[in-house]
Amino acid sequence: MFTSRALQTSARRLAAQRTSIAVSKFAPPVAVATNTHYLQSRPNTSSVEQYKPENARADSLIAKQRRNRPVSPHLSIYRPQITWIPSMFNRLTGIILSGGLYVFGLGYLVAPALGIHMESAVLAASFAAWPLAAKVATKFLIALPFTFHSFNGIRHLIWDFGKQITNKQVQVTGWTVVGLTFASAGYLAAFV
Numbered sequence: 001m002f003t004s005r006a007l008q009t010s011a012r013r014l015a016a017q018r019t020s021i022a023v024s025k026f027a028p029p030v031a032v033a034t035n036t037h038y039l040q041s042r043p044n045t046s047s048v049e050q051y052k053p054e055n056a057r058a059d060s061l062i063a064k065q066r067r068n069r070p071v072s073p074h075l076s077i078y079r080p081q082i083t084w085i086p087s088m089f090n091r092l093t094g095i096i097l098s099g100g101l102y103v104f105g106l107g108y109l110v111a112p113a114l115g116i117h118m119e120s121a122v123l124a125a126s127f128a129a130w131p132l133a134a135k136v137a138t139k140f141l142i143a144l145p146f147t148f149h150s151f152n153g154i155r156h157l158i159w160d161f162g163k164q165i166t167n168k169q170v171q172v173t174g175w176t177v178v179g180l181t182f183a184s185a186g187y188l189a190a191f192v
Helices: 002-017 021-026 029-033 053-068 085-114 120-128 132-160 167-191
Strands: none
Touching: 021 132, 085 132, 085 167
């Protein structure tokens, strides 16, 4: 009822005022009905008024105050929370994993031209010669981004189905992902 009345009123006012079709063509009917469809204008801010001496002092004061304001949102004003840290690390681990794959693939392709042996047998033999602590630490550091990205990816897929998205559930699943990441990376480093 209200919309049809607004349309009728705006059509009557439009016909009575003979406004330009260019302006009223894009104005919503309610704006025409309330007679607020005219183009708004602002005074030019680069006019001579701005550069008067009394305005220069106010401008410098405003500029000084702006330098002291924090940039919002800024990491220094937020307490780190489990709700956004895994999301950040999910992106970082994705970049690390894909970047590592590209670097290794490029190295594997260029290695024969440079006389470097990157065959599987050579890599396995050189890794086997390392001390046990170095092997476990290297395997743990390599497994950590894989396991985190996998578990957090599953968490994001669950969110895509609209499940586990309350604040409490997000915190529980976040800590679950962290626990599973370290447990599975430790298992892979020690036993595989």
